[in-house]
Amino acid sequence: xxxxxxxxxxxxxxxxxxxxxxxxxxxxxxxxxxxxxxxxxxxxxxxxxxxxxxxxxxxxxxxxxxxxxxxxxxxxxxxxxxxxxxxxxxxxxxxxxxxxxxxxxxxxxxxxxxxxxxxxxxxxxxxxxxxxxxxxxxxxxxxxxxxxxxxxxxxxxxxxxxxxxxxxxxxxxxxxxxxxxxxxxxxxxxxxxxxx
Numbered sequence: 767x768x769x770x771x772x773x774x775x776x777x778x779x780x781x782x783x784x785x786x787x788x789x790x791x792x793x794x795x796x797x798x799x800x801x802x803x804x805x806x807x808x809x810x811x812x813x814x815x816x817x818x819x820x821x822x823x824x825x826x827x828x829x830x831x832x833x834x835x836x837x838x839x840x841x842x843x844x845x846x847x848x849x850x851x852x853x854x855x856x857x858x859x860x861x862x863x864x865x866x867x868x869x870x871x872x873x874x875x876x877x878x879x880x881x882x883x884x885x886x887x888x889x890x891x892x893x894x895x896x897x898x899x900x901x902x903x904x905x906x907x908x909x910x911x912x913x914x915x916x917x918x919x920x921x922x923x924x925x926x927x928x929x930x931x932x933x934x935x936x937x938x939x940x941x942x943x944x945x946x947x948x949x950x951x952x953x954x955x956x957x958x959x960x961x962x
Contacts, residue, residue, distance in 0.1 A: 825901035852944035889920035
């Protein structure tokens with residue numbers, strides 16, 4: 767059975783969605799437990815999560831945070847994104863072929879990439895799909911690895927569709943799950959290459 771969550775968001779809609787989550791009783795600093803919130807309309811970006819798989823309740827929490835991070839990025843809400851980044855987070859920039867280390871370096875790169883994906887940017891983000899994310903705790907339960915295929919469509923002068931195999935690593939801290947590392951290399955695909 768396929769489950770699909772889909773939201774169309776603006777910055778105001780994300781703030782409204784997050785405020786609604788708090789009103790539903792979500793604990794401070796944690797995402798809402800009900801990930802089936804009513805979609806909010808906008809003309810910016812559709813964010814979808816298709817057929818998620820979690821091995822336990824803790825890994826379900828991580829998948830909820832992953833979805834929250836994707837929605838926040840799509841809406842340009844990098845303050846929310848920053849809240850869920852570990853201070854020692856890392857990522858690999860495929861363009862410059864460099865490892866970015868530390869929250870500030872990762873955020874600076876994220877802001878630069880988002881400037882292209884913003885509504886007025888060179889390649890505005892039209893849709894972002896997380897396909898079959900699988901989350902599994904490892905070790906003593908303080909680390910969670912999430913793997914998924916992501917597809918994004920961007921507009922602008924040269925609209926394109928890209929896909930990446932992504933691995934995210936989350937670590938459990940005293941104040942909740944934080945994103946510690948992620949890596950994925952985007953490649954252009956045609957409509958026939960992307961499964962419906």
